[in-house]
Amino acid sequence: MSITLTERAATHVQNYLTKRGKGIGLRFGVRTTGCSGMAYKIEFVDAASAEDQSFESNGVKVFVDPKSLVYIDGTELDFVREGLNEGFKFNNPKEKDTCGCGESFNV
Amino acid sequence: MALLQIAEPGESTAPHQHRLAVGIDLGTTNSLVATVKSGVAEVLLNHDGNKLTPSVVRYFADGRCEVGAKPKAEQADDPANTIVSVKRFMGRGMADVAKYGTLPYKFVDAPGMVKIETVAGVKSPVDVSAEILKVLRVHGEDALAGELVGAVITVPAYFDDAQRQATKDAARLAGINVLRLLNEPTAAAIAYGLDNASEGTFAVFDLGGGTFDISILRLTRGIFEVLATNGDSALGGDDFDQAIAAHWRRLHGLVGADQKDMRRLLMAARAVKEQLTTTEEAATEIHLSYGQTLKVKLGRAEFHSLTSHLVDRTLLPVKKALRDAKLGIDDIAGVVMVGGATRMTHVQSAVNAFFARPLLNNVDPDKVVALGAAIQANVLAGNKTGEDMLLLDVIPLSLGLETMGGLVEKVIPRNSTIPVARAQEFTTFKDGQTAMVIHVVQGERELVKDCRSLARFTLRDIPPMVAGAARIRVAFQVDADGMVSVSAQELVSGVMAQIDVKPSYGLTDAEIASMLQASFTHAGADAEARVLAEARTDASRLIEAASAAMRIDPELLTVDESVAITDGILALGRVSEAADPRAIKAAIERLSTATESFAAKRMDKSVSAALTGKSLAELR
Numbered sequence: 001m002s003i004t005l006t007e008r009a010a011t012h013v014q015n016y017l018t019k020r021g022k023g024i025g026l027r028f029g030v031r032t033t034g035c036s037g038m039a040y041k042i043e044f045v046d047a048a049s050a051e052d053q054s055f056e057s058n059g060v061k062v063f064v065d066p067k068s069l070v071y072i073d074g075t076e077l078d079f080v081r082e083g084l085n086e087g088f089k090f091n092n093p094k095e096k097d098t099c100g101c102g103e104s105f106n107v
Numbered sequence: 108m109a110l111l112q113i114a115e116p117g118e119s120t121a122p123h124q125h126r127l128a129v130g131i132d133l134g135t136t137n138s139l140v141a142t143v144k145s146g147v148a149e150v151l152l153n154h155d156g157n158k159l160t161p162s163v164v165r166y167f168a169d170g171r172c173e174v175g176a177k178p179k180a181e182q183a184d185d186p187a188n189t190i191v192s193v194k195r196f197m198g199r200g201m202a203d204v205a206k207y208g209t210l211p212y213k214f215v216d217a218p219g220m221v222k223i224e225t226v227a228g229v230k231s232p233v234d235v236s237a238e239i240l241k242v243l244r245v246h247g248e249d250a251l252a253g254e255l256v257g258a259v260i261t262v263p264a265y266f267d268d269a270q271r272q273a274t275k276d277a278a279r280l281a282g283i284n285v286l287r288l289l290n291e292p293t294a295a296a297i298a299y300g301l302d303n304a305s306e307g308t309f310a311v312f313d314l315g316g317g318t319f320d321i322s323i324l325r326l327t328r329g330i331f332e333v334l335a336t337n338g339d340s341a342l343g344g345d346d347f348d349q350a351i352a353a354h355w356r357r358l359h360g361l362v363g364a365d366q367k368d369m370r371r372l373l374m375a376a377r378a379v380k381e382q383l384t385t386t387e388e389a390a391t392e393i394h395l396s397y398g399q400t401l402k403v404k405l406g407r408a409e410f411h412s413l414t415s416h417l418v419d420r421t422l423l424p425v426k427k428a429l430r431d432a433k434l435g436i437d438d439i440a441g442v443v444m445v446g447g448a449t450r451m452t453h454v455q456s457a458v459n460a461f462f463a464r465p466l467l468n469n470v471d472p473d474k475v476v477a478l479g480a481a482i483q484a485n486v487l488a489g490n491k492t493g494e495d496m497l498l499l500d501v502i503p504l505s506l507g508l509e510t511m512g513g514l515v516e517k518v519i520p521r522n523s524t525i526p527v528a529r530a531q532e533f534t535t536f537k538d539g540q541t542a543m544v545i546h547v548v549q550g551e552r553e554l555v556k557d558c559r560s561l562a563r564f565t566l567r568d569i570p571p572m573v574a575g576a577a578r579i580r581v582a583f584q585v586d587a588d589g590m591v592s593v594s595a596q597e598l599v600s601g602v603m604a605q606i607d608v609k610p611s612y613g614l615t616d617a618e619i620a621s622m623l624q625a626s627f628t629h630a631g632a633d634a635e636a637r638v639l640a641e642a643r644t645d646a647s648r649l650i651e652a653a654s655a656a657m658r659i660d661p662e663l664l665t666v667d668e669s670v671a672i673t674d675g676i677l678a679l680g681r682v683s684e685a686a687d688p689r690a691i692k693a694a695i696e697r698l699s700t701a702t703e704s705f706a707a708k709r710m711d712k713s714v715s716a717a718l719t720g721k722s723l724a725e726l727r
Contacts, residue, residue, distance in 0.1 A: 042113045050433050067630045
């Protein structure tokens with residue numbers, strides 16, 4: 001079981017957390033919805049839930065509920081720039097295909 | 108690929124826009140109405156000049172009824188027509204009522220909820236509650252000199268959907284617009300301003316006249332979630348009165364005291380009990396029948412030893428609630444004291460000792476629930492704006508619907524704050540499909556069979572189209588009281604169907620917790636089941652499409668192609684029976700390859716059909 005962040009992603013997350021003023025880390029999850037099966041979500045975490053699994057990578061704590069973990073175990077979170085747009089990207093080894101919009105994926 | 112941004116946990120919605128509003132604590136023993144005046148919440152007086160109105164209704168043969176202190180004082184005269192503690196019967200069937208032991212009422216079995224036969228006719232608990240609410244509404248309107256735009260009414264956290272719906276129905280009968288039903292412990296927490304605190308988990312210890320409730324609430328960004336509730340429906344302040352009265356009877360040899368003397372003893376016991384919250388010793392006189400006067404006194408230490416077993420009985424549900432919430436004492440940030448019986452000093456010290464936390468007890472424990480409801484009503488009425496808007500409740504389990512293959516598509520995820528509305532588009536599975544069954548389910552698991560079925564309805568008269576062409580918008584709506592309605596509309600023709608979900612019974616917190624736990628422990632198996640069900644659905648969709656194409660355009664096929672496709676269809680059908688998604692996917696692959704040239708020829712045919720007879724100019 002592992003969830004990791006690239007150094008670049010971790011730096012950005014730390015910045016966001018500092019600006020926000022509170023929060024203990026990030027929550028990664030999947031929603032079983034969207035055009036090609038599932039969709040990722042990233043949220044700030046103020047309090048972990050009892051059922052959460054937690055990971056730490058480059059100084060950032062990541063919480064994942066066991067239900068989502070089966071879909072995203074092994075994922076590396078990266079921060080990328082594409083033209084003017086920048087944001088986070090899931091490098092999920094379990095991901096088989098994504099839909100055109102990139103919001104959904106399949107395992 | 109779209110890039111993601113980090114979201115805040117939770118969202119907000121717009122409030123109603125109203126003005127004069129009250130909070131109503133519709134209690135088992137007493138009811139109160141409160142409002143916010145000049146920014147301060149206060150309880151309104153009733154016509155007797157009291158803040159508490161006993162929740163007692165007496166019916167008379169001429170159809171009249173009385174509510175409050177008078178019928179309570181006279182209940183011994185006409186027990187069968189004087190309805191006491193009607194809240195216990197709300198949304199309850201005959202079997203539930205039987206648990207309360209012998210009651211002086213003539214119950215009539217009715218679908219959904221018992222009714223009570225009185226001299227004024229058969230009354231349902233909703234009718235009786237409505238009489239209480241009517242009186243409270245009049246108090247409120249008189250005290251505020253204006254018509255109420257609405258009220259927030261509190262209900263116990265453990266009330267299920269049927270009991271909540273019954274409470275709303277009673278309010279409607281009483282002419283009250285319900286802004287929201289609010290959980291009692293949540294209301295108490297609001298009265299203490301805990302909703303302004305950042306985060307934390309709180310215990311609400313509610314020892315009323317006849318019932319004890321303990322609730323564990325988690326506050327996250329202004330939203331309270333009830334983690335666990337427990338209690339004892341036969342433990343309250345009245346039991347302490349009984350213990351004192353029994354002690355005096357033993358002490359003064361009043362073994363055969365009659366009903367009226369018993370009542371006098373209890374009233375004296377109650378007065379002494381209340382005195383002992385501020386003094387070390389209390390004394391009073393009881394004027395018994397036959398002109399005898401009994402002088403009684405009680406010291407605080409003696410009172411405590413007489414009733415310590417009752418105090419101990421509150422701690423067991425507290426421990427159970429903590430265990431259900433999977434929390435330890437250290438996780439509790441504060442304890443809110445609710446109910447007049449929490450004034451007793453030994454109750455306070457026992458709770459204080461158990462939690463090792465300072466108690467929140469400086470708001471009058473009789474009024475705290477009504478005050479919290481008033482604060483909430485004020486906000487919902489639109490008298491406060493912007494950031495003060497509170498979002499207090501969340502749905503405990505996800506809501507969704509059944510899709511092909513017995514899978515659940517979640518439309519509203521669990522812990523969404525309510526009110527909430529979400530819509531999603533679906534489509535038809537078969538060519539020419541004219542109806543679609545919408546099966547509404549609740550739960551966290553991936554397969555319909557592992558979730559709880561809430562309702563089922565059919566959208567008919569969908570115009571015949573090829574599979575996948577219809578656009579069916581299914582909208583879920585959960586109002587502020589947790590009532591669910593679902594509608595489905597075919598967007599091309601506009602045909603529509605909808606349903607209100609009023610489950611006949613609710614889920615207890617323990618059931619919700621076990622359903623959640625199951626979704627975690629079965630996560631792996633559920634994921635596999637989903638992959639398999641999706642593969643099977645893909646397979647049958649492909650078989651359907653290929654078979655249809657062969658029926659429509661058989662002349663485009665060579666014998667070899669026809670055989671290959673038919674074989675592919677049969678093979679895929681066989682593989683779909685087995686539980687191996689990889690094999691199904693491979694068979695889908697093979698059939699797709701076999702149909703490639705057929706598909707190309709069909710494409711050519713339809714293109715040439717579209718072009719035939721048209722000049723180049725027309726096509727430009």
